[in-house]
Amino acid sequence: MNSTFERPEPADTSRAPRNGGDLVVESLVGLGAQAVFGIPGQHALGLFDALSRSGLRYVGLRVENNAGFAADGYARTTGTVAPLFLSTGPGALTSLAALQEAAAASAPVLAVSSQIPSAGLGGRRRGYLHELVDQQASFRDVVKSVHIARTASQIPSALAAAWESALTAPYGPVWVEIPQDVLLAPTTVPPVTGLRAEPRPLPARPELVAGAAALLAGAERPVILAGGGVVRAGADGELLRLAELLDAPVACTFGAKGAFPWEHPLSLQSWLEDRHTTDLLADADVLLVVGSGLGELSSNYHTLRPGGRVIQIEADLGKLESNHPALGIHADARLALDALADAVADSLSGRPRRDGRGAAVAAELLERVRERIDGQGLDLERQVLAAVRDALPDDSPAFFDMTILGYWAWSAWDARRPGAMHSAQGAGGLGYGYPAALGAAAARPGRPVLAVSGDGGAMYSIAELATARQHGLDVTWLIVDDGGYGILREYMTDTFGAATGTELARPDFVRLAEAFGVPAVETTPDTLRADLAAALATPGPGVVVLPALLRMFAPTHLD
The missing domain is CATH 3.40.50.970 (Thiamin diphosphate (ThDP)-binding fold, Pyr/PP domains)
Known part of the structure; x- marks a missing residue:
């Protein structure tokens, strides 16, 4: 890009x-x-x-x-x-x-x-x-x-x-x-000319590609887990080709949003905190992990126990086989997937090996996930996330802070293209969403960008309303105001029966934004879509404040 x-x-x-x-x-x-x-x-x-x-x-x-x-x-x-x-x-x-x-x-x-x-x-x-x-x-x-x-x-x-x-x-x-x-x-050093920096390619070793291709071509229940390395390498096309050759269902980690088409028949989407997804990954006779170290979030809090062979393609040598034994391939995701797809195609004589089993597996998994979420009384949360998704243009990126709506987005957000959703789930710090969105807006002037924060995380970045105004950056900031650190409130209440240190005094965010010269509006779940769409369509920065107490869906790594 x-x-x-x-x-x-x-x-x-x-x-x-x-x-x-x-x-x-x-x-x-x-x-x-x-x-x-x-x-x-x-x-x-x-x-x-x-x-x-x-x-x-x-x-x-x-x-x-x-x-x-x-x-x-x-x-x-x-x-x-x-x-x-x-x-x-x-x-x-x-x-x-x-x-x-x-x-x-x-x-x-x-x-x-x-x-x-x-x-x-x-x-x-x-x-x-x-x-x-x-x-x-x-x-x-x-x-x-x-x-x-x-x-x-x-x-x-x-x-x-x-x-x-x-x-x-x-x-x-x-x-x-x-x-x-x-x-x-x-x-007296002369003006700098002719300076070059050539990143070193990281191809997969051919004998490892051949071994991985043989395992995948012979697998009965292959499954692919795509990580953020697929997005960074621009390997979404190679991933799609390999998945269709193998008729293999594909799940995306939270950092790999958009790496695989959300509505593709083989898509398992990103429900990695659901036990049904964890079990499906564990049941694969060959699990191909691309661009992920299978860390805490990608492995459903280290409850994933692969029962078959694991093939791991990873550019970071420190993450290769760091959590599970595997046929480890130290390589760039795009170069490795391209070589692997060619080798698998040769093994299968260029024809997909199965006739729709992978799509049936994916459809059954997603139906189980939907049934589970349907039974938890989370209509408000689903309404809010759907309103945000509907309001955001397909070519606009979203940057989520560590907030309950961001946690929902990890699992349920359709990014619609690679690199269209980002969050701070790598290190997990508060305050990421708004300033990162400002950087994205500086990179692509004239295209609206969405930032989503809770009221607690918003206070980390509130001074950057001045930056947005000074530089005229096209970022709409959705602040979900629940009166405190909402996700920590849930964690503490679930663990200890009560929360300590999570309740916060906070400003009138609408008036505060207006004091910076940034247009702002308070909305409701019913008017959120229209208010957010209007703010995104207006050049320059804007703020939309949603007072709402959202809940997380029940975790399943504890089942």
């Missing part, structure tokens, strides 16, 4: 002398960057001054963590690197939760941070403002790779290496650190 921005003009190098900040900006432009997210800070001013001499679009947020979430949303929307500028110490550290989410979701965010002047490094404590002698240590356990530039001449190569790392499967956030004095000092 490519952004709709025009490619920025090269930096203006006519003034002299240039400095390290100019080298950063010139390098990013040369690598293909089109926008930068961040917040200025004292040690990072050289970065931001250089932005004024470039064609890069700057989207400034109000909190560093939200700037990181916005970069994440931009990266997921464009499929390419999103630069994030941060200052030293408190500014950098405030971005950690956002970078953890980017790491969990394999979003290619490139964080460029300043550091205290070089004289303060090397273990000495000189008392600089924001001083962290070993700042990079705070990020090594979060990001994919750390890159350091201690001189101006090292800056282009460090950024190119970071860019390549971010876009080499598995994608992920990376960290580049440059001292303040290096950013500010005049440099």
Whole structure:
């Protein structure tokens, strides 16, 4: 996927002398960057001054963590690197939760941070403002790779290496650190030209493809579980081809929304917290897992016990066979599925092997799920989710915070295309939905974007209403106001009989949004569809507030 921005003009190098900040900006432009997210800070001013001499679009947020979430949303929307500028110490550290989410979701965010002047490094404590002698240590356990530039001449190569790392499967956030004095000092390094970063391909080894193809071609009850790696690799076409060759039902993890057509006869949809789905995956004689580590959510809280052979295609070596023994294939999902489909087609002489059994299995599973949900008295919740889905145009993405409606969307939301639904389920932090949606809107100007939060999560991001207004970003924010942390209220009540610390004082969200100059309306379940559709159709930011107490469907991993 490519952004709709025009490619920025090269930096203006006519003034002299240039400095390290100019080298950063010139390098990013040369690598293909089109926008930068961040917040200025004292040690990072050289970065931001250089932005004024470039064609890069700057989207400034109000909190560093939200700037990181916005970069994440931009990266997921464009499929390419999103630069994030941060200052030293408190500014950098405030971005950690956002970078953890980017790491969990394999979003290619490139964080460029300043550091205290070089004289303060090397273990000495000189008392600089924001001083962290070993700042990079705070990020090594979060990001994919750390890159350091201690001189101006090292800056282009460090950024190119970071860019390549971010876009080499598995994608992920990376960290580049440059001292303040290096950013500010005049440099005689020539203007950056010809900088290249070529992500390394990760093909599947042929003997593993052959072994997997033999297992799948000989299986009686093959099932496929598609993970987020299918979406990131752009492998939805290859997945569809293989599933139809095998007549194999396909379930999508919560991070793989849109990887397989929701209404396809072979679709098991995403009801991974339902025991019927867990049992079906466990009953497969060959279970093909693509782009998923079979973690807590994808395995119904580790209650999945595969009874047959497991084939796992995974680009992240650390996740390969980390939860279940498998024929592990360390590869990019698209390259592996393409090779596997060819091999299976050869084994089956190019013809699907069965005549509709897979579709019958999928239909029976979905009927069981519907019967179970029908018996739980959840008409309000289903009405609200349906109203939101009906109001949102098919080509518009939705970004869900960690809220009850978001939990419903994990299982029940029809994304209608790959990458059209995102949430913070990777790391599970609050406050993701709205700033990430702002990043997506910056990536695709003129297309409405939906963000969904609860009132608790909304307070993490409320300052970004100013960002939305300042940049005119087309994000409609649905805030479901239930007076507290609704999902935690349910968890505590179910576990302890009562909830503690979950009830919240909160503002009048309509009046607060209007104080930022953002149009807002309070709605009801009956008027939600019309109010949300109207807000989405109106250019610029908007807020829709739904006072409602929603409930989750009963979990089945405890049955």
